[in-house]
Every structure is written in C-alpha cells, then in structure tokens.
Amino acid sequence: MSVALDGFDVKLLAILQENAALTNAELGGKIGLSASQVSRRRQKLEEAGVIRRYRAALDPEALGLAVTAFVGVTLGAHSKENARRFRDMVTAMPEVQEAHTLTGDLDYMLKIVVPDLKTLSRVINDDLLPQEAVHHVRSSIAMDTLKDDNLLPLAR
Amino acid sequence: MSVALDGFDVKLLAILQENAALTNAELGGKIGLSASQVSRRRQKLEEAGVIRRYRAALDPEALGLAVTAFVGVTLGAHSKENARRFRDMVTAMPEVQEAHTLTGDLDYMLKIVVPDLKTLSRVINDDLLPQEAVHHVRSSIAMDTLKDDNLLPLAR
DNA sequence: AGTGAAAAACAATGGCG
DNA sequence: CGCCATTGTTTTTCACT
Numbered sequence: 001m002s003v004a005l006d007g008f009d010v011k012l013l014a015i016l017q018e019n020a021a022l023t024n025a026e027l028g029g030k031i032g033l034s035a036s037q038v039s040r041r042r043q044k045l046e047e048a049g050v051i052r053r054y055r056a057a058l059d060p061e062a063l064g065l066a067v068t069a070f071v072g073v074t075l076g077a078h079s080k081e082n083a084r085r086f087r088d089m090v091t092a093m094p095e096v097q098e099a100h101t102l103t104g105d106l107d108y109m110l111k112i113v114v115p116d117l118k119t120l121s122r123v124i125n126d127d128l129l130p131q132e133a134v135h136h137v138r139s140s141i142a143m144d145t146l147k148d149d150n151l152l153p154l155a156r
Numbered sequence: 157m158s159v160a161l162d163g164f165d166v167k168l169l170a171i172l173q174e175n176a177a178l179t180n181a182e183l184g185g186k187i188g189l190s191a192s193q194v195s196r197r198r199q200k201l202e203e204a205g206v207i208r209r210y211r212a213a214l215d216p217e218a219l220g221l222a223v224t225a226f227v228g229v230t231l232g233a234h235s236k237e238n239a240r241r242f243r244d245m246v247t248a249m250p251e252v253q254e255a256h257t258l259t260g261d262l263d264y265m266l267k268i269v270v271p272d273l274k275t276l277s278r279v280i281n282d283d284l285l286p287q288e289a290v291h292h293v294r295s296s297i298a299m300d301t302l303k304d305d306n307l308l309p310l311a312r
Numbered sequence: 313a314g315t316g317a318a319a320a321a322c323a324a325t326g327g328c329g
Numbered sequence: 330c331g332c333c334a335t336t337g338t339t340t341t342t343c344a345c346t
Binding site for chain 2: 003005013016017018019020021048049050051052053054055056057058059060062063065068070087090091094095096097098099100101102103104106109113114140141142143144145146147148149150151152153154
C-alpha cells in the first residue's frame with residue numbers, strides 16, 4: 001500500500017490540497033512538469049489512496065453554522081459494549097465533524113459544528129449526556145477562528 | 157454578501173463537500189437538475205463565497221504524519237502585543253491545522269499534525285513554550301480517529 | 313427557473329524521443 | 330520525463346421556453 005513519493009509528487013500534493021480546481025496544465029506550470037505527466041501522477045496518487053477524495057470547502061457562516069465547539073468526553077463505565085455504542089453514535093451524528101480518542105484524562109475529543117448555542121446545548125444534553133457510557137462532558141466554544149485550513153504539513 | 161439558498165443549492169453543497177469530483181451531469185442526476193443549471197448554480201455559489209475552494213483530501217498516514225494532537229494554550233501576560241505575536245506565530249506554523257480562541261479557562265485550542273511524537277515535542281518546546289505570551293500548554297494526543305470528515309451539517 | 317444543443321476547454325492515452 | 334496528437338468528456342454559453 002505504501003508508495004514512493006518523489007519531489008514532484010509532494011509538490012503536487014501540497015498544491016492540490018490547497019486548490020484542486022487547477023487544471024493539469026496549470027499544475028504542471030507550477031511544479032515544472034507537463035500536463036500529461038501531472039495527469040498520470042494524479043491517477044497514481046488517487047489509486048494509491050494518498051489522495052482520498054476531492055471536496056468543496058464551504059463557508060460555515062454562510063450556511064448559518066455560527067458555533068464551533070470542542071467537546072471533551074469522559075466515559076464512566078468502561079464496558080466494551082457501552083464504548084462501542086458511544087462510538088457508533090458520535091460517528092453517526094452529523095454535528096460531529098471530528099471524533100478522536102485521546103491520551104490523558106479525557107477519553108474523547110469531539111469537534112462539533114452547529115447553528116447556534118441553543119443547538120449545541122440540545123446536542124450535549126439530549127444526545128451526548130443520556131448515553132450510558134458518558135460520565136462527563138466539558139465543552140469549549142470557539143469564539144474566533146484564526147486558522148482552519150486543515151492543510152497537512154508537507155515538506156516543501 | 158448573504159445569499160438565498162434554495163433546496164437545490166443545499167443539496168448541491170451537501171454532495172459537493174463530500175465529493176467534488178463528480179461531473180455537473182452526475183450532480184444534476186442526483187438532485188434533479190440539468191448539467192447547465194448545476195454549472196450556473198456552482199458559479200453563483202463560488203462567487204458568493206459559499207464554496208470557498210476545492211481541495212484534495214490527503215491521507216495523513218500515507219504521508220508519514222502519524223500524530224494528531226489537540227493542544228490547549230493558556231496565555232499569561234495578556235498584553236495586546238504578546239497576544240498578536242502568538243496569533244501570528246500559530247497562523248504561520250504549518251504543523252498547526254487549526255487555531256481557535258476559546259471560552260472557558262483555555263485561551264486557545266490548536267490542532268497539530270506532525271510525523272511523530274518527537275516532532276510534537278519539538279514543536280511544543282521549541283516553538284510554542286518560548287513565546288513570551290504563553291503561560292501553559294496542555295496537549296492531548298489522538299490515539300485513534302473515529303471520524304475526521306469535517307463535513308458541515310446541512311439540513312437534508 | 314429551467315432545458316437542450318453547440319462551442320470551447322480539458323483530461324486522458326498512446327507513441328516517440 | 331517531455332512533447333505531440335488524438336479521442337472522449339466535461340464545462341460553459343446561448344437560444345429558447
């Protein structure tokens with residue numbers, strides 16, 4: 001599954017994760033490769049899974065999604081079954097953008113995006129807290145977002 | 157700047173944020189619109205800024221980026237100047253994928269992606285902590301990522 | 313607001329150096 | 330890996346409803 005990436009590939013990926021709307025000719029111009037070579041390399045990277053997919057990045061504000069929150073969750077009863085149910089639930093919740101298990105005293109970190117604080121409260125109180133496995137929830141609300149590019153650091 | 161979005165727009169956006177590689181004809185098939193209408197609506201949404209950009213989503217593992225961490229930062233001296241320097245720095249750091257100011261006792265939440273724990277340690281000790289404004293740093297490492305789609309919840 | 317067809321742009325492939 | 334030519338797709342525009 002692993003692929004050998006050369007300098008061209010890395011440059012290509014670095015540009016594509018920022019702007020996937022460029023044509024192969026434009027990409028080639030930026031990295032010093034012909035359009036046909038760019039096409040071939042892209043296909044290879046897509047097949048290898050290095051490029052997972054292409055996405056449109058939307059503006060949350062424009063869609064009425066004003067509130068981003070980071071929610072730390074501690075599970076109480078550490079039964080396998082309860083933990084599994086919790087994982088299934090957060091995975092299925094559309095408000096949950098990210099869910100990670102953590103080291104340290106928090107078990108999970110969730111990134112949640114909702115239209116307003118009222119909805120955040122509803123999500124926490126009606127969805128998260130009633131879960132049997134959930135012991136404690138601590139949410140921090142993002143007041144201002146300095147950076148949100150989610151660009152992977154590629155050696156340049 | 158605000159735009160009126162109808163049901164077609166919302167459906168279109170919901171699909172595009174998951175898969176921007178579909179052709180206008182394919183998109184039209186899914187939402188019941190002709191390719192030309194899809195094209196026109198996309199342009200409108202791009203111009204209005206609802207669609208910010210198109211991106212390739214890369215596989216961090218395939219690129220040797222094995223460690224994701226959430227780093228909570230508390231600032232000590234709350235001088236305007238120090239805070240500004242801190243913001244400038246995290247914005248410029250490629251390892252920082254996201255940076256938000258928070259409510260509660262943490263001032264900032266950073267999402268950091270690096271190749272390994274050694275690099276995380278270097279970033280925290282050599283970049284973050286030496287900052288004059290930084291009082292305290294508490295990092296949680298993501299052991300497992302259940303969900304990482306960063307898909308906005310659009311009413312369906 | 314929408315369709316459908318024509319025109320223009322682009323991606324993808326194969327052959328050659 | 331560049332370059333070129335070709336083919337098939339796709340986007341975009343235009344005339345029309």
